[in-house]
Amino acid sequence: MAPRVDPVTSSETVPHKTSVVVIGGGIVGVSTALFLAEKGIPVVLCEKGRIGAEQSSRNWGWTRVMGRDPKEIPLGMESLKLWRRMNDITGAETGFRQAGIVYLCETRAEVEKYEEWLEHARPFQLDSRLLAPGEIDRVLPGSAVPWAGALHTPSDGRAEPTKAAPAIAEAARRLGATILTGCAVRGVETKAGHISGVVTETGRIDCDSVVLAGGAWSRLFCGNMNLHLPQLKVLGSVLRTQPLDGAPETTAGGGNFAFRKRLDGGYTVARRNASTSDITPDSFRLFFDFLPNLRTSWRELRLRIGSRFLEEWRIPRSWSLDQTTPFEQVRVLDPMPVEKTLAEARENLGRAFPAFRQMQIAESWGGLIDVTPDAVPVISPVATLPGFFLATGFSGHGFGIGPGAGKLAADLVAGDTPAVDPHPYRYARFVDGSWKKAS
Incomplete structure (x- = not known):
């Protein structure tokens, strides 16, 4: 069962021209659109399905700096500054509470x-x-x-994944952004080697810049452009409880459980350090990209092979812009959670905190997380294609650092002084191999 995300109504008209097109309506995409609109830059956000319907509503809802890779700490700090003001920025309840x-x-x-x-x-x-x-x-x-x-x-906090991305999208709309849902971008067009527009399933939009914030879909989109983006998908399984008395206010994680209190009085619960990695064709294609960090990450992954291998094998890896694309065939990634993993989370949490032994499960869901080889996102221009920017590969950290990532992406597109040093997030590290030396 997918979480119930606050609805966002699509704009009724598709503009023929804008300055920037943002592809993807998750937390990073809507934040990018918000900060571009705040700068007065015309922006159209295209989401193939619904705003926040994939991993941006399926994560744990943590907004943290603690435990981050040192490269991500500045981005986490910038994001927390924004999270603390997010209800005021959006004029809506995003669920942010600085509960530690x-x-x-x-x-x-x-x-x-x-x-x-x-x-x-x-x-x-x-x-x-x-x-x-x-x-x-x-x-x-x-x-x-x-x-x-x-x-x-x-100073770390929590927010509501089902509310945050929709609230940010509506705030971007009020500042002049066009928000299109059910509108897949099939690909980009260029003129003299520079971005000149995008082709959507409903027609062309002329633009000068494109920001790809496609989450788990980003690698497939880049592949059709002959851009190598080393990114795999990892399945996270999560549940929420009915309202529960006597459990802690503070968000916490042990070695084998994690929990966060929700606005409704229930809790979001997961099995920490136990994500599922389906073996797919990309597992083999990207084996040597991910090999250097397997030594440190393999204990947190549970490998399995099943129907997803054949499902991804059948997905086209290239298409022309007048063809129906995979983004139109599957609007929302909605994988089943791993019930064994969730049973472990319940058992481990109840053992550690007896108040949770009385928990009643309201629903559970799965979400596909976009992961890079070094678990650090790409927020960067692509040197070989002027006007094309990436904001993807957040490796399970995207919700917490999403607002800062969107602000950084908007700064890069606008040519403004970046909110934080963008060097650690450059796409070129996967082209020249420098990320391996830094890991």
Whole structure:
């Protein structure tokens, strides 16, 4: 069952011309459109399905800086600044609450891992700190486990995935952006080597720039343009509970569970460190791209082979712009969750926090996460195609850092001083191989 996302009404007319077309109506795409519109730049956002209907509404709803790759910390900090103002920016309830996040440690080795991260984070002057065993219950009461320690960041927060992207899209519309749903972009057109327009299923839109924020679809779109984008899909399984009394307000993750309180009084629950990776044709095509980081990430992935291999084998990898595309054939990716993984999450969480033993499951869902080899997003122009920009590969971090990513993408398109240093997110690192030396 897919989460129920707040609806966004599509604009009634498709403009023949604009300055920028944003492809994809997830949290990053709508944020890009919002900040472009805020700059007074004409922008059209094209979403093949519904706003926020894929991973942007299916994630955990965490908005964190804690535990990020050091390359992502500045983007996370910029995003949190925006999240704190998001209800005012959008004039709507996005669910943001600065309730803090805790990572719980069962062993001394886990504590030492977070001590090492704190050394990397120290230059950013974050409020993250390690909690001794005796301090944990004051921040996160109700646990039945004798934790070895915990990492706590009071300034981190949470928001509602089913509300945030739609609210940002409506705010962008009020600033002049055109929001089109049920409107797939089939491809781009160029003139003298520069972006000159896009072809949608309903016709052409002339434009000077395109931002591809297509999430799990981005690699397929780039492939039709002969652009190599090393990106795989990973399945996350999530559930939400009915309203539950007596459980913590603070968001938390242990080694094998994670939870976040929701606006409705229920909780979003997942099995931490246990995503499912379906073996597909791209698993073989991109094997050597992902090989360098398999040593550190394989423990968090559960490999399986099944029907998805044949499903993706049958998807066309190239098409002409007058043909129906895969984006029109599948409007919304809606995979089934892995029930075994969710059962583990319930059992592990109930063991750690007895209040959750009484949880009643309201619904569960799956979501496909776009992952890069170094788990760092691409927010970047593409040098070989002036006017074409990527904002993709968020590797499960897109909801939390989405507003900052959209602001950075808008700055790059506009040629303004970027909100944060864009160098770590450049597409060229996968062309010249420099990401391997930095990992």
